[in-house]
Amino acid sequence: MSHEHKLAIFRGTLKFKSNTQKIWGVLVFLTIVTTVEVALGITKPEVLTANTFIGMKVLNWIFIILTLVKAYYIAWDFMHLRDEKSSLRRAIVWTPIFLVSYLIFILLFEADYIYNIFKDGYVTWNF
Amino acid sequence: MDSTITTGTEENVWGGGNRPLGASYGKLMMWFFIVSDALTFSGFLASYGFSRFKFIETWPIADQVFTHVPFVHGNFPMYYVAFMTFILIMSSVTMVLAVDAGHRMMKNRVILYMFLTIIGGAIFVGSQAWEWATFIKGDYGALETKGGRILQFVKADSGERAALADFSKTIPGERVGHEKKNGVWYYEETPLPSYSLNEVTEGFMANPNILIQTETITEEGEKTLLTREESLAKIKDAKLVVEGANLIRNEYGSRLFADFFFFITGFHGFHVFSGVMINIIIFFNIILGTYEKRGHYEMVEKVGLYWHFVDLVWVFVFTFFYLV
Structure with a gap:
C-alpha cells in the first residue's frame, strides 16, 4: 500500500501540509458548493430561470455542473483516485x-x- | 527455456508479478462493484429523466413537495435535505479520516472515526425514513380526475395551498370504512380518505375563496391556477380524493414521481443501511484488533470506498430529485 498522497487540489493552486488537512479543505469546499446550490434553489434568480441553454434552464445547468464538480472531489480526494x-x-x-x-x-x-x-x-x- | 526463470522478471511484462493497476485484489474488486453499481443507479436516474421529459409540462415541482423540517411548522423547502446531504458528506469525511488513521496504524483514532461514521449514517437513514413518512402521509390532500390528473386547492386571497380540512363540509351519514370487527363477510378495503369526494365538492362549491391548481406548468415555471369559473367547471371531472402518496397515486401530481421517489431513494437508502451494517462489522473487527494483527487497515479502506460511493450517489439523487 502506498502511503504517499498528492496534497494539492485545484490543479496545484491550493497545497495542503498533510492528508488530514486536505480532507478538511475538501469538506469546506464541498460545503460551500452545497450551500450555493441550496441558496440558488431557494431564491431561484430570475435571470437564471428565464434563460435556457440547449432546451434547459440555465439554473438547472448550474446545478448539474456543480454536482459533477462535487462528484469529482468526492471521487478524487475521498475515494483517493488522485493517488491511484x-x-x-x-x-x-x-x-x-x-x-x-x-x-x-x-x-x-x-x-x-x-x-x-x-x-x-x-x-x-x-x- | 529455463533461462527465463531467473532474476529480472519484474522487468518483463509477461513474467508475472506485474501490477498494471497498482491496486490489491480486494480494492480492485470493490472498484469493479462500485462501477457496476454506479451504472445501475445511472440507469434508474436516466429512466427518471425519461419520465420527466415525457411529462415535462406536468411534473411536480420539488419545492412544493418537500417543504417540511422535523419539529418545525411552516414552509421550508429543501433545508432538511440540505442538512441530510451535509450529514452524509460529513460522515464521508470521518471515513476518510479513519482510512488515514489506519494508514498510520493508530487503532484508537480509527475506532473513533468509524464510530462517528456509523452515527452519521444512522442519522441519514433516520432522516430518510422521516422524509418517506412525511411524503406518504401527505400534506394538503387533492382530487384525482378520471384521466388520473391531480387537482390541488389554493386559497384565492393569500395564494397559499388549502388543505382539504380547510374547506370540506362534514356531511353526516356518509359511508364509513368497513372493519373486520363489524362483519362476518369481511372484505379487505383500503382506508377511506378523511373526506369523501362529495364532502370536498360541497365544501368547494360553498367556499368562493378556494381555487383549483392543475398540474400543468406555466411559462413562468409555476403550476397553473384556474379562475373560480374554470375551477367550478374543473371539479366536475374529479373522481377520487387522494391524501398522501403511494405507488398507485399521489396527491403531489404525476404518479411516476412518487414511484421513482420511492424506488430510487429507497434503493439508495438500502445502500446506506447496508453500508452502516458493514461499517459496524468492521468497527468491531477494529476493536478486536483484527487489522492490527494483520498489519494493515486495508479493509477499512475498502468499506470506505463503498461508503464514499453511497455519498457520491446521494449527491446526484439530491440534484435530480430536489434541485433540478
Whole structure:
C-alpha cells in the first residue's frame, strides 16, 4: 500500500501540509458548493430561470455542473483516485461516463419525442 | 527455456508479478462493484429523466413537495435535505479520516472515526425514513380526475395551498370504512380518505375563496391556477380524493414521481443501511484488533470506498430529485 498522497487540489493552486488537512479543505469546499446550490434553489434568480441553454434552464445547468464538480472531489480526494495509477483511474472513470452519456442521450431524446406525440397527436390523456 | 526463470522478471511484462493497476485484489474488486453499481443507479436516474421529459409540462415541482423540517411548522423547502446531504458528506469525511488513521496504524483514532461514521449514517437513514413518512402521509390532500390528473386547492386571497380540512363540509351519514370487527363477510378495503369526494365538492362549491391548481406548468415555471369559473367547471371531472402518496397515486401530481421517489431513494437508502451494517462489522473487527494483527487497515479502506460511493450517489439523487 502506498502511503504517499498528492496534497494539492485545484490543479496545484491550493497545497495542503498533510492528508488530514486536505480532507478538511475538501469538506469546506464541498460545503460551500452545497450551500450555493441550496441558496440558488431557494431564491431561484430570475435571470437564471428565464434563460435556457440547449432546451434547459440555465439554473438547472448550474446545478448539474456543480454536482459533477462535487462528484469529482468526492471521487478524487475521498475515494483517493488522485493517488491511484492513471490506468486504474481511467478504467473506472471513463467506462461509466461513456455508457451513461449514451444512455442519457437516447432516453432523453426518446422522451422528448413521446412528449411531442402526446402534445400534437390525437391522444387525449388529460380528461 | 529455463533461462527465463531467473532474476529480472519484474522487468518483463509477461513474467508475472506485474501490477498494471497498482491496486490489491480486494480494492480492485470493490472498484469493479462500485462501477457496476454506479451504472445501475445511472440507469434508474436516466429512466427518471425519461419520465420527466415525457411529462415535462406536468411534473411536480420539488419545492412544493418537500417543504417540511422535523419539529418545525411552516414552509421550508429543501433545508432538511440540505442538512441530510451535509450529514452524509460529513460522515464521508470521518471515513476518510479513519482510512488515514489506519494508514498510520493508530487503532484508537480509527475506532473513533468509524464510530462517528456509523452515527452519521444512522442519522441519514433516520432522516430518510422521516422524509418517506412525511411524503406518504401527505400534506394538503387533492382530487384525482378520471384521466388520473391531480387537482390541488389554493386559497384565492393569500395564494397559499388549502388543505382539504380547510374547506370540506362534514356531511353526516356518509359511508364509513368497513372493519373486520363489524362483519362476518369481511372484505379487505383500503382506508377511506378523511373526506369523501362529495364532502370536498360541497365544501368547494360553498367556499368562493378556494381555487383549483392543475398540474400543468406555466411559462413562468409555476403550476397553473384556474379562475373560480374554470375551477367550478374543473371539479366536475374529479373522481377520487387522494391524501398522501403511494405507488398507485399521489396527491403531489404525476404518479411516476412518487414511484421513482420511492424506488430510487429507497434503493439508495438500502445502500446506506447496508453500508452502516458493514461499517459496524468492521468497527468491531477494529476493536478486536483484527487489522492490527494483520498489519494493515486495508479493509477499512475498502468499506470506505463503498461508503464514499453511497455519498457520491446521494449527491446526484439530491440534484435530480430536489434541485433540478
